[in-house]
Amino acid sequence: MTAWIILVPLIGALINGLVFASGFWKKVLRGDEHTEHNVVNIVGCGVVLVSAIFSTILFIRLLSLPSADRQIIETLFVWIPSGDFSVSFEVMFDTLSCVMALIITWIGFLIHLYSIGYMHGDKAYAKYFTYLNIFIFFMLTLVLANNFPLMFVGWEGVGLASYLLIGFWFNDTEKAYAGRKAFIVNRIGDFGFILGIFLIFFLFGSVNFQEVFGKALDPSFMSGVSAVAITAVALLLFVGAVGKSAQIPLYVWLPDAMAGPTPVSALIHAATMVTAGAYMMARCNVFYSQSPTAQMIVVSIAALTAFLAATIAITQNDIKKVLAYSTVSQLGYMFMAIGVGAYTAGLFHLLTHAFFKALLFLGSGSVIHALSGEQDIRKMGGLRKFIPVTSYTFLIGSLAIAGVPFMSGFFSKDEILASVYDGGYMIHWILALITVVLTAFYMIRLYILTFEGKSRVPEALKKHIHESPYTMTIPLVVLAVLSIFGGYVGVPEFMGEVVGLHDSNFFDKFVSSSILLDGTRHIGHHLFGHWALVAFSIGAAALGILVAFYLYYIKPSLPDKIAESEAVKPLYELSLNKWYVDELYDYIIVRPYCYIAEQLAKFDTKFIDGAVNGVAAVLKETALTLQAAQSGLLRSYASLMAIGAAAILIIIMLWQNF
Amino acid sequence: MVFYVFAALAVAGAIVVIAHSNPVYSAVSLVLTLFSTAVLFILLHADFVAVIQVLVYAGAIMILFIFTVMFLNLRPESFKFDSKYMYFKVSVFFVLLLLVGYFASIGFRMGLKINYAGEPPDFGSAEGVGTVLFTDYLLPFELTSVLIVAAIIGVVAIAKKREG
């Protein structure tokens, strides 16, 4: 059954793709559009629902197993039987992949439902669902794989699906370029990942998870492996994660990826694909826990990413761009947790982030739908009266991400901050705390500017504002409920004790069985106890919310004046222009690369094509020259024969003498 | 002695064949060469073959040549000595002549002797030829008859005057 979780979406993709997206139904069978629409919906959403149900069944089965044995492995077929290097299509359902599979399939299902409403009337409707199913297939392969090459297949596959979906409306060149940019930047990360896999095979002689991690946990084996090698493996794999999960310096594709349809942004660039890096690193916890150097690098990059992305998000004016940078920032949080060895904390944040970020994206999609495509928040405002469901769910999502107590985001973010503090990373902790302020600030800013206050919507659009259909609002409500209550699976112990609950951190215990080697270092200065840390994060969130509330609700004209003021203006410009990182990359990397590519192309035409043509020309000349011998003159034939005979005789004569 | 006389005759005839401008003279000279060769055959105790040579070669084939020359009414061609590749051809010829001399010198050292005494009694006679021809070489003999039939048919087909 485990394998079917992966295969069912593939079947859905094949049906939708081959029958409907290819035009077979419409052009060859002359089917009608209504049936096509309905069948595509049922197949597209249905297969994901089936996968979700299977995942849930297996989840319950896992619960019934004792904690140490929570692992279901199934082998389908041997893919690469090459002597010592034997790779099979093997799936493993343990607690870690269980969590990921549940997120992917259930949230995926909700987003498929949402897409029915959002993509209604789009010309390439069937193609969209095909691509979405392909994405689910590859993503599930990624998380359920039991060896590195198969995981890499999923890794590459989701990159492909991402490219296809970002550039879905490819007739607009900008959008097509965004898709291309995503794929290329991703590729850079993939290169690191592949090198990591090679190194793993070189060191451990296998690429199967059980074998590799088994050897990596064995102290006698590991004494033969140098620390540099393990660090190298960890860092190479991290490079892959940097590309896929948009950390510095490879995050630049994610904001551009907002060119794709909003449900795509919700599914791929919020809940699932970008979290693949975090999953992969949690899976390889054995390596990271044995390499303090790699851990330090991961935490540092993650903290920097979280902070930097938040500083950009506070000034952005496109609703989706704010959310995109917010995603980058929250991914930074996840990686911070993984970096300090608190893998379950990172995954918990992954879970809650999937809830509220998907909610926020879908909500923004609903707003865009209501405003017939307008995405600039300066042209919004006062929408709460018109689209109440969207607006309340959006508010819930914003509060969750800000870390307001008793919502899911509060618990997960808190756990991360606590583990960073415990690990002794003071500076990173302070950065993360500042980022909490910024996060709360930009989310509340976004909410207020979009839904509250005076309406700045242009008159032409005002007439058409309408609440979204049920297919869109139901997922919003479901996700809002999850955003509030989903965090209660991971209430930290010290909080649970207060209300008399023992072992309240169910999530931690559940996932821990997959974490083979704990990597946390408890060297915190213990200046502050648990509750003090909680107080800090609540205070930070409150600070951000209050400042945003004051600036945008009470005195709405103030932010512009601040931005124009002398002291702030340069910083404002830097933030608004994303710290000019894209321009920097263009100047340093893209232009020289294109120049080299052009030179090589010229070289190719001149030399290589020239060589090939030259050979042909030489042959032609030779043939023309030799043609002179075919004169048709009997006499020359005869004389040539005589000369030839004489030559042979001479050769024989000379041969005999020697 | 006899050998040298007739050898010289043969060579002289050959030179006239290739050198003379009038084709009829060439043809007649070729007859002379063939006759001399027949005499040489007799010197080699190949009686039957010599007679066959005179009958077929000098008799039938040369008649055919002379027929054709007369039939086509050929004029004596001008034998220009300064045609393009003349010097080249002459030099090739002399190279080949040198080669002949070389191989001859080898041959003289080899010393393959003619057995003037112990040859079989019917060597070279019709009996001798017949014995070998109809036993060991029967197949080639039959094949030559096929060849001649083919040649006859071919000739008739090619040289026929087409109507219209």
Added chain:
Amino acid sequence: MAVSIEHYLVLSAILFLIGAYGVITRKNIIIVLMSLELMLNAANLTFVAFSRALDDMTGHVFMIMSLTVAAAEVAVGLALVVSVYRHKETLNIDVLKLLKG
């Protein structure tokens, strides 16, 4: 006075070369055919000479075969010449170069 076999061989070689020279040099195709006959005759002489030297009748038989083939070849060749002359009105082999190319 007995002549050794080499004399015959040298003679035949000379006759052959003279024939070859005629084939290469002459313009008239009938003369070329005649020179060809000369070459064949020289080969026949070699056959018979060796047959005498080795006391084997095979040489004689081959000479007869060669003669037969020469006869057939002359017949067909002359038929061709006649046919060509009818079309082209010339027997100059420098002109008859339809096989060019």
